[in-house]
Amino acid sequence: MSSPPGRALGAGPTSPQGGEAATAQLELRGVTKRFGGVAAVDGVTFEVGKGEIIGIIGPNGAGKTTLLNCISGVYKLDGGDIRWEGASIKGMAPHRVAALGIGRTFQIVKPFGSMTVRENAAIGALFGNAEGRSGTKLAFEKADHVLELVGLKAKARTQVTSLTIPDRKRLEVARAVAARPHLLLLDEVMAGLNNVEIDEALDMVRAVHETGVTVLLIEHVMRVIVGICRRAIVLNFGQVLMQGEPEVVLRDERVIEAYLGERYAKRLRA
């Protein structure tokens, strides 16, 4: 699977990709979100093709999570437009975005504390994508299936409050996957995991992707971005700094500067 031409090497944030608009599953056009006077996301434009795995990287405070909140309907846009399979989803409530098949996880996990692992996943199966919502009985079967996929099957009946951090992150993914998304937005599911756990999580994301789900993931662990993404989008101060193949992007001076600061980047070059 090779990247389509024109995408491989960083098309700037302002250069339109008109020819591909028809094939894009998700399309962001000048997406802007302000908090008071600060534009946390400032005119972000990019496209996501069906079946891609795209990484969103950028230093702390670059607006990555805010962008996810804009896509999933948690925040209302202050400007721009978001289109899903050609139709605008701007201003839609989160549950309606979810009904279209856009699922997400939270960076700070938000499990349903009084429920078992299995019940948590079943909520995804009961709701989520409007196509193929299950009745209560079938939902638990589907939950079991998803728990197997993410490696939580053995803990299906445990209370979520007694789960370890990596398992809570898995559950966050399981719940989102059980909602049968076409597009899955993952917000730092690898943060705080050790190397072995990251490998397991990578396998999990790959397994989910292989079922035909488009994945857009925010990640600080560069090994993850290089390992599974064909394309990375770099955000800085709420704007798209550049996008392209992860290996290329990570070697780019502007990106290194954004992460490490101008002075340190110069010293690195010297």
Add this chain to the structure above:
Amino acid sequence: MIPSVASAQRWRRIFLVIGAILAAYALLAPLTSLDALQSLNVPLLADKLWFRIATYIVMFIVLATAWNIIGGITGYAAFGNVAFFGIGAYTTGMLVAKAKWPFLLALPLAPVLAALFAVLVGLPLLRLRGHYFAVASLGVGVALGELVQNIDYNGQPLFGGASGLFLPIYSIDNRGLYFFYLMCGAAALAIGVTWWVLRSRFGYGLIAIRENEEAAAVLGVNTTAFKVAAFALAAALTGIAGGIFSQWNVFINQDNVFSIEYNVQMILMALLGGTGTVFGPAAGAVLLQLLIQFLGGSLPMSIELPFVSTNARPIVAQIILGLLLIVVVIFIPRGVIDFFGGRTRLSWAYLRRSLRETSL
């Protein structure tokens, strides 16, 4: 200390048998007051005063079970549910007293109006969370009572004003029994609805909202619609109880149908019994109402409270209820129903664990 599965099952069976016997007694004993049975020399197992209190207890089973749907399952601490009780009572009361409708025709409108009102105030109010919702809903409860008492039409109080509203006495044999069983029917309905909710997609959505509203929303739960529906369902059930109360009591006013005390009691009952469960609020209602009646001195069996004069008993009862609320919230956060399930037993270890869970 976790009891073994076998002993847990044995305890559950013992509690089920005891509960079934008590419920059967409470439901059937009033029948012995029927003339037909009395003439057959069947011993009187419940006098009229007693099943007046029993009707009152069953009414609170309805109120606490209904509150549980919005307060326990959905996690929105509604302090104004008494408004729905009042709406139900005044809907039926006005239709019977002023429009001369037959009671059984007027009763079904009580839940309808209460639910409509819940949708109306729920849409703005349920956007608030935590104490903000609690305080706002309390405001609705208080304001509605004042409104009903003070609205005039053509110089006449529309709803009977401060002197209240009198209904014609319902002419039926064994009136006390009739209202007791009618209220039992409402309680069965409330418990049945809760049982259904907790097994339905709707109920799972409500619990998800309680546990984390934002996560529920991005998983596709229409949080606004679900919360409003839960509020309306609680309101409808509460409204039925109000409608039955108005005809049973034949006199309603601000004090006896819009009493904030009722609201505090229904919440306390649900907490005492166990929020979010099917039978918890009912168990809490029975225990607490018996205690209230006992402390108030209106039960056949009573004790002298030391240093307390008869006049001061209701006040002392309030103080004891307040203390009970504190103790329950801290030490039995999941309610007494936890012990009846056979899973846990009351012990020092249990209380210590609860204290750890509930204290910061």
